[in-house]
Amino acid sequence: MSEEKSLNFIEEIIEADLRDGKYKSILTRFPPEPNGYLHIGHAKSICLNFGLAHKYGGKTNLRFDDTNPVTEETEYVEAIKTDIRWLGFEWEKECYTSDYFETLYEYAIRLIRKGLAFVDDASAAEIAEQKGTPTKPGVESPRRGRSVAENLDLFERMRKGEFKDGEKVLRAKIDMASSNMHLRDPVLYRIKHASHHRTGDAWCIYPMYDFAHGQSDSIEGVTHSICTLEFATHRPLYDWLIEKLEIFPSRQYEFARGNLSYTVMSKRMLLQLVREKYVSGWDDPRMPTVSALRRRGYTPSSIRSFWDKVGIQKRDNLIDVGLLEFCIREELNRTANRVMAVLEPVKLVLTNYPEGQEEWLESENNPEDPEAGSRKLPFGRTLWIEREDFMENPAKKFFRLGPGLAVRLKSAYIIRCDDFKKDAEGNITEIYCTYYPESRSGQDNSGFKVKGTIHWVSAAHACTAEVRLYDRLFSTEDPAATEDFKACLNPDSLQVIPEAVIEPALAEAQPGDRFQFMRKGYFCADRDSAPGKPVFNRTVTLKDTWSKQGERLKAKG
Numbered sequence: 246m247s248e249e250k251s252l253n254f255i256e257e258i259i260e261a262d263l264r265d266g267k268y269k270s271i272l273t274r275f276p277p278e279p280n281g282y283l284h285i286g287h288a289k290s291i292c293l294n295f296g297l298a299h300k301y302g303g304k305t306n307l308r309f310d311d312t313n314p315v316t317e318e319t320e321y322v323e324a325i326k327t328d329i330r331w332l333g334f335e336w337e338k339e340c341y342t343s344d345y346f347e348t349l350y351e352y353a354i355r356l357i358r359k360g361l362a363f364v365d366d367a368s369a370a371e372i373a374e375q376k377g378t379p380t381k382p383g384v385e386s387p388r389r390g391r392s393v394a395e396n397l398d399l400f401e402r403m404r405k406g407e408f409k410d411g412e413k414v415l416r417a418k419i420d421m422a423s424s425n426m427h428l429r430d431p432v433l434y435r436i437k438h439a440s441h442h443r444t445g446d447a448w449c450i451y452p453m454y455d456f457a458h459g460q461s462d463s464i465e466g467v468t469h470s471i472c473t474l475e476f477a478t479h480r481p482l483y484d485w486l487i488e489k490l491e492i493f494p495s496r497q498y499e500f501a502r503g504n505l506s507y508t509v510m511s512k513r514m515l516l517q518l519v520r521e522k523y524v525s526g527w528d529d530p531r532m533p534t535v536s537a538l539r540r541r542g543y544t545p546s547s548i549r550s551f552w553d554k555v556g557i558q559k560r561d562n563l564i565d566v567g568l569l570e571f572c573i574r575e576e577l578n579r580t581a582n583r584v585m586a587v588l589e590p591v592k593l594v595l596t597n598y599p600e601g602q603e604e605w606l607e608s609e610n611n612p613e614d615p616e617a618g619s620r621k622l623p624f625g626r627t628l629w630i631e632r633e634d635f636m637e638n639p640a641k642k643f644f645r646l647g648p649g650l651a652v653r654l655k656s657a658y659i660i661r662c663d664d665f666k667k668d669a670e671g672n673i674t675e676i677y678c679t680y681y682p683e684s685r686s687g688q689d690n691s692g693f694k695v696k697g698t699i700h701w702v703s704a705a706h707a708c709t710a711e712v713r714l715y716d717r718l719f720s721t722e723d724p725a726a727t728e729d730f731k732a733c734l735n736p737d738s739l740q741v742i743p744e745a746v747i748e749p750a751l752a753e754a755q756p757g758d759r760f761q762f763m764r765k766g767y768f769c770a771d772r773d774s775a776p777g778k779p780v781f782n783r784t785v786t787l788k789d790t791w792s793k794q795g796e797r798l799k800a801k802g
Contacts, residue, residue: 253557255498259301259469271303271468275329275336276458278310279321281512282527282534283328285548285569289503292552294471295334306465307336310458311343312451314441328535333545338465342457343443345464349452350404352460352490353415353433357396361489362433363389364399365416372414375421376429383421383429403436406449410436419485427482431455459483462495470495473502474561501558506566507717508533509725523734530782531718531738541715542759542769542784547573563723570785577759577767577784582610582617585655585700585748586762588712590629591673592704595660595680598626603705607687608656622748623706624657629746634699635676637665644697646676652697655763659684659693700763708752711780713771714740754779
């Protein structure tokens, strides 16, 4: 009998709330700001919010936190929706904080009427100075004592556009001596004369995140507002605003964000990589964005499995990207068809194979999946094999080709190397071998035993493809913690092979099709593919080469 999975701390809270009758059903929300593409860390929040709602028979809203018109674009809105659906989730309502601008404005008026908010003329620098430090109390603004009537008038004039950006702000009136810096008269509204992607020029004042967040939750009736840990210190303000406005009491809970090794998760840093062309775009397969992972060949289920294995914690930590690679490797091992592709080809001639003859051999598509069937592979006198599979002076345990050595050609015959040819620079140009007709795979009665098996492609039937070998974008485990994260970029994160040779069936691969290139790794057909010229991205290697490299480095140290 399998052991039942224990509840995480948020599930414990929800079950207690439902058991005590606090809510009849739960409503969660995923509230991205449309100022960039979603990354793997956002996928954790998506899996958590939608997963909790599904588990407990509730619903999840998608709400775009579009309160900063300077950085937000419709392109990002559409990309976010595409990513969420690709991950396997569907929202109950599509909402925008901008839907509530009028209501939020009325809430601000309510606070002013209660004497709990005032219009200040101070600049951002002056407000920061007034707030003091964590060990030193702040000082009240000279405008804190303005009358309700004056504040109402000024706030209305702010809305009408009578002031320039930065000339006025609306601040809550709480406690400048509070130990929580977020309660020291925080800014609720600021002036921004910028066109909004949905409301156009209807507004020139915009609510700050802390004012919009909890109130939007309340308007929608969100029961469990789940945020990452950096918002824990914001929770007292979240609760204060809901209490003073006397609105639906949504509650905020925090969990540890998903920081991944060998990458950066900051939108600012990712945007910098895109704008400065260190990568080709948001969906460059080396990026940690959902769109990049999709393009690289990751599946929705592998990402969901990854976050399920990581679990939900209360403390931030750096998660090993090797676990994510393990999840996709494990899935593709079960589901991806095995195919022949030679990335660095060298010609091999079977000298005793009849010239002009060809045959079609049976090759199993996936030994892990009996229902995957098999396919026919063309075979002839001249083949392409990997250059690394031949060694002029073989090492003691080199079980591939070299003078006098024998190997099996996968799904074909046993061959023995008799001779080879080199060019003027000493590069191997052709290898000459004898094949044994009685050793055909599945019908072998040759009596020969060999230790090595190599893959190959028939030269007469081969097609060419561009193959992109992607690796980790950074060579440092935690680049965000360094002085200059761009100095940690991995110079070998992309190697392009312009003309690899592939078996003919691969020429028809469609973008998104996934395969295991035998002995080379898992690959996905890219959207850059054209008729007769496919492009393949390496999703992941067959084995975790980075952990072995780390072990070697530790041993040297």
